[in-house]
Each structure stands twice: as C-alpha cells, then as structure tokens.
Amino acid sequence: MACMEFTPEHRGTVRLEAREYGRSVLGAPLLYYPCRSACRLLVFAAIHGEEPETTFLLSRCLRAFDTNFEHVAFVLCANPDGATLGTRGNANGVDLNRNFATSNWNPAHVQSRSILESARDTLLSPGKAPGSEPETQALVALIESLKPESVIAMHSPIGCIDAPARTPLVERLQGTLNLPWKPDIGYPTPGSFGTWCSEHRVECITLELPRLAPELLFERYGESFARFLAAQD
Template identity: 35%
Template sequence: MKSGWVLAALMLAGCAASEGAREARTGDPGTSASVRERPPHAVKPLRAGISQQTFTAGRSVENRPIDAHVLGVGADTVMIIATIHGDEAAGTPLTHRLHRHLLANPGLVDGRRVVLIPVANPDGLHRRRRTNVHGIDLNRNFPASNFRTTRRHGKKPLSEPEAQALQRMILRYAPSRIVSIHQPVSCIDWDGPGEKLARAMAETCSLKAKRIGSRPGSLGSWVGLELKKPIITLELPRSADRLTEDQLWRRYGRMMVQAVVFPDLAP
C-alpha cells in the first residue's frame, strides 16, 4: 500500500511547480443562498484533551478558501470531504454538525485523527453549479489511470487548483478511509476495499450500500484504484437540500459517526 502513496507523491511534485502561476484570481467570497460558507476560525474544544487545527488547505480559481479542520492525533485517519460539486451542497452543513459533535464528544476521536473539508468547491457552491468556474468537473480531474481528457474533465489531471488542494491533503494525511459526500443518488457507493465500511454505514440509516462503479478521473478511482484505500461516495437524496442541519443530523448523524469510529460500532 505504501507504494501507492509514494507514486502519488511523485505525481504531486509535477503540479506543485505550476501552482504559483494560477489564473488571475477575482471575485469576493460570497455565500450560497441555502448553505453559507464559514470563514476559518479557531473552535475551542468543550473538554480538554482533543487537539484541533483549522487552516486553509488551498484556494479556488476565484481565490475563495478551501478550509480544513483536523481534530485529534492518531495513526487511524478518516477524511470527510463535502461539496466537491457545488450544486450538491447538503454535505456541508452535515460536516459542520459532525465537527461540533466530535468536539462535544472527544472520546470518539481517541486514537484517531479526523480531517474535515466542508466545502471542496467554494466557487461552485457560490454559483450553485456542479463545476468550478473553468467549467471543469473536479470529481473527474484526478490522476487515475482511467482519466479521460475532455472539455469537462480537463486537459490533464490536476489542472484545477481545487483538485490540487484535495490531492495535497490526501497525500499529507494519508487517510485510512475517505468519505466524499454527494447527491442525489440515495446510496452508499464505494471504491477500493471500501465495501465493509459502506455496509457498516448503511446499517445506521435508510441508505443502501450499492456499488455504482468507478468514474473516469474521479476521486474514487484515484484513491480506490490507484492508492488502494477505502473511499465512500456517500450519495444523499436530492431532497436533502430542503432539510435543516438538525434534520440532516437526525437522519445521517449516526452514519457519519460510524465512518469516524469504523471498524468499531457507532454509539
């Protein structure tokens, strides 16, 4: 498995040199009508003993921050990514709520590290559109062997700063498992050795574990097929857009906790 991380790290070196020459960055950080972006801020833990870092992992084409929160310390690392598609935004409030829940229940983080990226595509969220402002589907822009060069996927893998930021985070933290939150297919899909995790998550909610299949250049293809790590594509229903944060948590909170504590059972 280590060979996958080493290979990916070598690929990262190729894109790092061009990062400073990104397109002109314009626009000011706005908010979506239904899901508002939150600025970086330090959140004090409710009990002693849980560490937290909050920082900007990268920036979008229009210079909006891609914020990350890292809770806890441990060899077992889980990464949660939301809103890589800007019009699939229900994962953002769900991830914010998970963040607060873990701070209030630090025992869930004992021996673990949890990396939260609530908004992976801030420009898309601002416009309520699937792609970034270049019209690229970020979930088709990763360096998987099945990448296809198209207008919507990009001329080459990692052509987009948002995809580069996610790749850097994954290589930096080498997560044991990743959950990427999407809509609207209403199932729990997996790539790589993720079936047990998908089925454990499905036991806690109304969504079924269902294998959809790897997509060209997707995050799932890169992490699951190239890095050979478990990755879940969590597909919430389209109706999740109409739910409040509290309603989302009541329906899917235990499932999110299950992803954190796996292979243990969620309380």
C-alpha cells in the first residue's frame, strides 16, 4: 500500500516516476504514473482542457506519496494541449470525450456550454473519425496495456459520481467525497470514454467535481481523496 504523508516537504512536487504513453497533437508528452504490479485502477484527469481543477486536485493528492502505487496508475492530464490553450477540446478542436471508437459515435458537432447554466453555445468536433485523435489513441492503448479493472475519469463542475451501477468502488468514493450518485449524466454522450469502457467491459466511474476554486477543492477533498486512493492500492 502507498504510504501517505502531507508535510511541507511533500507539497512542492510530484515525486512519482512518470512514463510517456504518447504525444499530443502539438507534440506534448502524454505522461502517466505506472503502478508497480498488476493494475486494478487507473485515475485520469483533464480530458477536457477547460477542467484544470481536476489536474490540480489529483496533483495535490499525489504529492503526498513518495513512491508509485502498487496497483493504481494515474494520468494527471489527458489533454495537455487543451489545458495549455484553455480549450475544452484538443488543438484540433476535437472534444476527446466524444472521439472514442464506440458503436454510437456520431459525426455531428458536439454542443457544450460556456458555463453550466448557459445554453449550449459552443460547437466542437467529435473528430474526423472514431478514435482519430492521438490523445484518444494513446489513452486506449494505455488502458489495453494496463488492463485495469476500473477507471475513474475526473471531470467538473456538475458535482456527482456518474456510474451505471452503484458498485462497491462507487460506494467507497461516495462515502469519501459525499457526492450524489447518478446512473447517467442525463444527456446523450456518443463516442464517450464511458461508452467505450462499457463496450469493453471496463468499470468506468465519472467523478464530477463540484464548482469550487481549486484550492477549495483541495481543502475539502484533498486529504480524504488521497486516503481513498491509498486504500485502493
């Protein structure tokens, strides 16, 4: 089990060993923190570049650990170009969470909101074809290589735990973060990562963080989420 310690010396940097699993459209390295043995859980953040608070919270949690986990792997930012550019999609304007090769992938534009309460005022591409983007291809290849039993995909700002079934892992995450469980997000998500997981028999839990400033997210969830991650190891 990973040993957790929040001290001033631990707060400055992530000390886990990173490896490259691909390159983004603009050539940024796609990095992950591998586990030392069989992978039971993969946690990834920021497949949407406009959700950098997911990376912030996960990074703050991982800084409490000195060594890579035994059975849990991490991706701090699945869309580094989007995070750098401040865009939801990647550098090609593709919503990566609608670009997975699923039976319901749809070539129509993806509608999204500038803020949660607004109308869907932004159009993104789902890609020229299913799985067309290097970030999508690399994440799929990573999962096929690691073969995790479960994946937690971190998003914001709806504030819920979205999963088809209330499994033991969902219940543990619920108990940790005190967020409501929803069996679906309430609108169609063709070509999404969750659909890809369902079709490949991988448990996918979408952790939707609530709308809070990053430092408040860490204040509220940092230690408890870090303990939750350590307990999965």
